[in-house]
Amino acid sequence: xxxxxxxxxxxxxxxxxxxxxxxxxxxxxxxxxxxxxxxxxxxxxxxxxxxxxxxxxxxxxxxxxxxxxxxxxxxxxxxxxxxxxxxxxxxxxxxxxxxxxxxxxxxxxxxxxxxxxxxxxxxxxxxxxxxxxxxxxxxxxxxxxxxxxxxxxxxxxxxxxxxxxxxxxxxxxxxxxxxxxxxxxxxxxxxxxxxxxxxxxxxxxxxxxxxxxxxxxxxxxxxxxxxxxxxxxxxxxxxxxxxxxxxxxxxxxxxxxxxxxxxxxxxxxxxxxxxxxxxxxxxxxxxxxxxxxxxxxxxxxxxxxxxxxxxxxx
Numbered sequence: 001x002x003x004x005x006x007x008x009x010x011x012x013x014x015x016x017x018x019x020x021x022x023x024x025x026x027x028x029x030x031x032x033x034x035x036x037x038x039x040x041x042x043x044x045x046x047x048x049x050x051x052x053x054x055x056x057x058x059x060x061x062x063x064x065x066x067x068x069x070x071x072x073x074x075x076x077x078x079x080x081x082x083x084x085x086x087x088x089x090x091x092x093x094x095x096x097x098x099x100x101x102x103x104x105x106x107x108x109x110x111x112x113x114x115x116x117x118x119x120x121x122x123x124x125x126x127x128x129x130x131x132x133x134x135x136x137x138x139x140x141x142x143x144x145x146x147x148x149x150x151x152x153x154x155x156x157x158x159x160x161x162x163x164x165x166x167x168x169x170x171x172x173x174x175x176x177x178x179x180x181x182x183x184x185x186x187x188x189x190x191x192x193x194x195x196x197x198x199x200x201x202x203x204x205x206x207x208x209x210x211x212x213x214x215x216x217x218x219x220x221x222x223x224x225x226x227x228x229x230x231x232x233x234x235x236x237x238x239x240x241x242x243x244x245x246x247x248x249x250x251x252x253x254x255x256x257x258x259x260x261x262x263x264x265x266x267x268x269x270x271x272x273x274x275x276x277x278x279x280x281x282x283x284x285x286x287x288x289x290x291x292x293x294x295x296x297x298x299x300x301x302x303x304x305x306x307x308x309x310x311x312x313x314x
Contacts, residue, residue, distance in 0.1 A: 035081045050076050056069035057069035067172075069091070078137075082112045089104075103128040143256055143298050158170075169197040173233055176233055177237060180237035180241045191211060198210065200227060240255075247306065251292060252271060252291060253271070255281055260272050
């Protein structure tokens with residue numbers, strides 16, 4: 001079982017030690033990232049990444065895409081770019097491309113200030129006290145290397161095989177999945193089976209969006225707009241992370257729960273005898289090709305029925 005690094009909570013006082021902790025979260029813990037480990041003096045890649053993010057944020061020569069801009073700023077911030085920290089701070093301060101969060105903005109401005117950004121001090125005063133709260137995208141990705149070791153599947157090759165209208169959704173899924181400690185291939189298996197990557201999909205049972213969230217699940221995982229691809233995918237990934245913890249990494253049971261609800265899986269002590277659910281599980285396993293997945297036992301206690309399920313060989 002692979003452990004997942006918990007949310008960082010550093011001290012609110014601005015000691016040198018606490019700032020080093022935050023800077024580590026945003027600069028040196030990006031193992032596995034294409035930008036991580038850029039040597040000092042090799043700033044060209046970071047500069048290009050920030051320029052691309054600026055263009056996407058403001059629609060300069062490309063269609064505006066604030067959510068994608070935030071992702072790129074975060075990659076550059078993880079690699080140590082003060083400009084990216086500052087720009088991402090403003091995105092959180094204004095709720096542009098991300099949910100508004102002044103605490104996250106304060107942390108990012110403090111990081112940029114510590115690295116010498118000239119505008120960060122004034123910006124930091126505008127958003128309130130620094131608390132050390134860190135955006136999820138800056139947290140250490142404890143499972144990234146585990147994904148690489150477990151699954152050599154070529155995401156880029158898969159992406160290239162898709163029509164253009166699906167590529168953006170697939171890129172979102174592969175970007176967001178590791179942040180929820182989900183292997184991208186499993187997340188893609190769920191999304192393609194649920195909606196074939198259609199953000200506007202609606203089922204007869206009122207399931208909505210890419211990950212086909214029913215209203216109860218959307219509410220449970222704080223999704224306000226199920227037709228917003230970013231919110232929908234994050235909600236679906238949060239639910240899948242919960243299910244993997246609940247069934248201790250058993251993929252068949254977790255995805256059966258995603259389709260039929262964990263109550264049905266517990267009630268039948270295994271994959272429910274519904275033709276739809278059984279076909280669903282087979283399709284997911286055929287795509288993902290693994291029966292186990294790393295999980296974080298701190299997310300939720302194991303299913304009370306799990307011992308019976310294990311005894312039955314599920």
